[in-house]
Amino acid sequence: MRGLMELYGLSAADPECAARLPSGVLLDGGSLSHHPAPMLFIEPESGGIVEANRAACAFYGHPFERLCTMFIDDINMLQRDEILARRRAAATGLANRFSMPHRLATGEVREMLVHSHPVMVGERQLLFSVVHDVTECSRMGEALRSREERLELVASSATLGLWDWDVRTGRLSVNPGWVALLGFPAGWTQRGIDDWMERIHHADRNRVLTALNAHLEGRTDRYEAEYRIHDGGDALRWVHDQGRVVRRDAVGVPARVIGLFMDVTARRYAEESRARLFELSLDMLCILDFEGRFHEVNPAWNSTLGWMVSEMLETSLGGLTHEADATAVAQALDQLAAGERVRGLEVRLRCSDGTWRWLSWSARPEVEQRRIYAVVRDVTHQKRQEVELRRMASMDALTGVSNRATFMETLADMMQRCCHDRAVASVLVMDVDNFKLVNDTWGHAVGDEVLRRLGRAMVPLLRTVDTVGRLGGEEFGVLLPGVGPEAACCVAERLRAAIAAMEVPCDDGRGEALRVTVSVGVASCPPYHSVTEVLRAADKALYRAKASGRDRVVCGPVALLEMSCPESPTIP
Structure with missing residues (x-):
């Protein structure tokens, strides 16, 4: 500490290692006041x-006025008892170099090295720090x-192999983890880089x-x-190796290269198994991102949709x-992006020949990877069967x-739409005249x-929006949405005439x-607004057509329009 005192122009003259300084030495504008090192006088x-x-x-x-009214305990982050013990050690010359945390006015804590020595300012002993x-x-x-701790941990690890290559001599040093990973007996040493290769x-x-x-030549980091x-048993292992x-x-x-490697055999075999399953699966497998872009597809996509794998990777689901x-697709992507699974989503995708196939999707997201993993099946045949079954059922x-x-x-x-939208519609009910006589004369066939x-x-x-139905036996009905009574009677007449001209x-x-x-009966909405009312009115109109001689059209509730064609024998 005497060297430090001399460095700052101070001296310790008495037996207690106290140097006498004139009062106010730091405030007189002298060298200590302007010295770049922070200095304190402490009681x-x-x-x-x-x-x-x-x-x-x-x-x-x-500011000076504030700092000179504070205690060192306000700055020092140690416990008060420990701070006092250090001040006393410095005052008696037992110790004069301390490491301690100090808090600044901003609240930041800095690690400080403090040199402290007792001095006499007038008759007063202080610590010059x-x-x-x-x-x-x-x-x-x-x-x-x-x-160093991490390197020591790696060096002693049994799961990571650490190697150190002296490029000039070719000598290769390995740690016990390297030996253990490759199944060599304990204490085995690598002969050199050539033996490794x-x-x-x-x-x-x-x-x-x-x-x-490439790395030795500086072309890679x-x-x-x-x-x-x-390995030691001459079996093959997959390793991931890296060095610098x-x-x-x-x-x-x-001159020297250090690196480490780890056994990735299990991962590589799992990846190879996945790749084989991916390639051989009859299901369509794919990986997408949350925007619907394809990142990986298996060959089943080509056999189902006709697109090459490279073409699929250049497009998106949308x-x-x-x-x-x-x-539906956009909603499913949003659902997956939110971390939810999607099951049984059925949508149509375009084939390379311009046709469409129905595909059923089951997908789960990996939010951290921003990836979607999906299993897709072609359900076009089932969809067509469903359509056919619905058609047959109806x-x-x-x-x-x-x-x-x-x-x-x-x-x-x-009728519900008519009431809600105040629209018009008409119903035709027709019956084959003398049909029993046809069966009795010519047979049921x-x-x-x-x-x-x-x-x-x-x-x-009729229009595509119109409906023809068989109500039972020889009775038929026709629904004409958006058609009023007069137009409905004209449609009914066209149908009657076409049937009369038909030969069997x-x-x-x-x-x-x-x-x-x-014979045809016609009823419209309005005035009728329920199924029961409009059918009853059409049936009454049909009965009147029958009673009026058959082969004619009658509009209900009264005969607004009756049409007939010339008599021609229909049954011999």
């Missing part, structure tokens, strides 16, 4: 800060110690050497490779989706038009053919054809 027992130089005020962030900020040095030392699988060796040389290597040049000679030639299903088996249940359901929907041809004759004369082969051996007629 040993109370810890009060008596005086401070400008550097101390600037460092701690307190010079402080140095060593925070960054402490942090660097801690980081270095932490790094010989153990690498011949199919991987050139690739490893290329990666290593580090060396990294995955390869197969023969840590020292070069004066002309830049690599780009292939049918416009009618676009909203169709009259004999005539191919709607059955009664479907007709009544469609009629209820039409001919009667069935009459009904089939009657149904086929009406469909081309009789198979009587004489080549004669049978003709039939129908």
Whole structure:
């Protein structure tokens, strides 16, 4: 400490190591006042800060007047008892160098190295303290110690292999973890880099050497490779190996390379198994991002949709989706992005030939990876079967038009829309005239053919929005949404005329054809606003058509319009 006193122009003259200084030495504008190092005069027992130089005020962030009314305990972060013990040690000359944390006016805590020595200012003994900020040095030392601890941990690890290659001599040093990973007996030592290279699988060796040389030549930041290597039992293991040049000679030639590797055999085998399953699966497997872009697809996509794998990776799910299903796909992507699974999503995707296939999706997200993993199945055939089953369930088996249940359901929907939208609609009810006589005369086979041809004759004369249904026996109904009573009667007349002109082969051996007629009743909404009312009105109109001589159209509730065609024999 005497050297420090001399450095700052002070001296310790008495037996108690106290130097006598004139009062106010820090405030007289002398060298100590302007010295760049923070300096404090501290009362040993109370810890009060008596005086401070400008550097101390600037460092701690307190004005002179404030700093000289504070106690060192206000700055020092140690316990008060420990601070007092250190002041007393400095005052008696037992110790004069201390490391302690100090708090600045901003609240920041800095690690300080304090040199403290007793001096006499007049008749008063004080501690003359010079402080140095060593925070960054402490942090660097801690980081270095932490790094050394990590290296020590790696070096002693049994799960990581550590290697150290002296490039000039070819000597390769390995840690026990390296030996254990490759199944060599304890104490085994690697002979050199050449021996290591010989153990690498011949199919991987050139690739490893290329990666290593690229790093040694400075073309890459580090060396990294995955390869197969023969272990102590001559079995093959997959390892992930990486290293870096840590020292070069004066002309830049690599002198030392340090690296580590780990056994990734289990992962590689799992990846290979996944790849085989991915390739052989009959299901369509894919990986997408949350924007719907394809990142990986298996060959089943090509066999189902016709797109090459490369073409799939250049497009997105949205780009292939049918416009009618676009909203469902967007909602599913949002759901997956929120971390929720999607099951049984059925949408249409475009094939390479322009046709569409129905696909059923089951997908789960990996939010951290921003990836979607999906299993997709072609359900086009099932969809077509469903459509066919629905059609068959709604169709009259004999005539191919709607059955009664479907007709009544469609009629209820039409009447509801009429009431809600104040729209018009009409219902036709028709019955084949003298149909019992047809069955009795020509047989049921001919009667069935009459009904089939009657149904086929009406469909081309109607709109796609119109519905033809068989209500039972020889009775049919027609629904005309958006058609008022007068137009409905005109439609009914066209149908009646077409049926009257229709010929049905009789198979009587004489080549004669049978003709039939129908009677038609018409009712509209308004004035009728329920299924029961409109059917009752149409039935009444039909009865009047029958009573009026058949082969005619009658509009209900009264005969607004009656139409008939000239009499022509229909049944011999």
